Amino acid sequence: MTAPRDRGADAPGTDPERLWLGPTEPRRGRKPSFSRETITSAAVALADAEGLEAVTMRRVAAAVGAGVMSLYSYAPDKETLLELMVDQVSGELPAEPPTGDWRADLKAVARAQRAHMLRHPWLPAVLFAHRTPGPRTLAFLEHVLTVLRPTGLDGAAKLEVFSQLTAFVASHVGYELTRTAARSPERVAAESRYLAAIAADGRHPELAEALTAPPRPLTPEATFTRFLNRLVDGLDSD
Structure with missing residues (x-):
């Protein structure tokens, strides 16, 4: 055989x-x-x-x-x-009882997912393939749907929110892992010099303005939090 x-x-x-x-x-x-x-x-x-x-x-x-x-x-x-x-x-993902503040609870879900994927760096890529949820995954999904109950969204919309959130976290963690592996101090310095030259060439005024804006914290946690806030705070309606 x-x-x-x-x-x-x-x-x-x-x-x-x-x-x-x-x-x-x-x-x-x-x-x-x-x-x-x-x-x-x-x-x-x-x-x-x-x-x-x-x-x-x-x-x-x-x-x-x-x-x-x-x-x-x-x-x-x-x-x-x-x-x-x-x-x-x-099964490692936490499922704390919802507080009733669905935005705060959903952000807690995303932070837990990020920590989870950083512990298992292979996971983000695997999640983008079609997967049928097993019992542990379904238990976590049930938790997230409970978190989203106060939104008033229908079931289909809540499932979409879960998919959107998970895709965002997986994509962001994949970028984090790749970026961390590829960015040596020399590469960071070279990127800074290159962008400074682009900002000074006069052909990219919008980019030049963006690059001269006050800097924001660039730690992985701070960057993730900013992106997450924009995503979750915009989930006001179907």
Whole structure:
């Protein structure tokens, strides 16, 4: 029998009924010494330490001390494994009781998501692929919908707000991670000299005015907060 191949984000979607509503342990054969959660935890640890490229069925099998073929009863391909990974780490997201101030509560949700994605740097890219929410993800979604109840938005609009917020956080964290990795002191100095030259060339008056405006705090936290405030404070209506 040919073993299933590792598949990436372009693979056909995983059957959500089989994945989330079916049994989590094989029905036949001897009871294995590991579980689906053990396999998923090993995959998450690999992704956290070495990046998503390190997550192969062979590497995960080695981490749990199993043969590769024995993993396919739990996760037949990498796409399914990614679904399990996303849902497992979603269980780390806090769900504090809403205060009734939905804007403040929604901003707290976004800050928790940012911290969560910074702990798992592989997560932003994975979230942009289609994912079917598992039980832990659904619990967090339920929390966010409860936070949004005071807005008076209908259910579809609340789901859109959740998607919009998550996409913003994932995009921002992805930018943060890439920017941090690429910006050496020399690169920062070169960018500053380049922009100063552009501002002085007389051909970009609007940009020159923007560049000479009073500076704002540029720490990752301060920048994220400004962007988040603009997003959430503008959610006044459908």
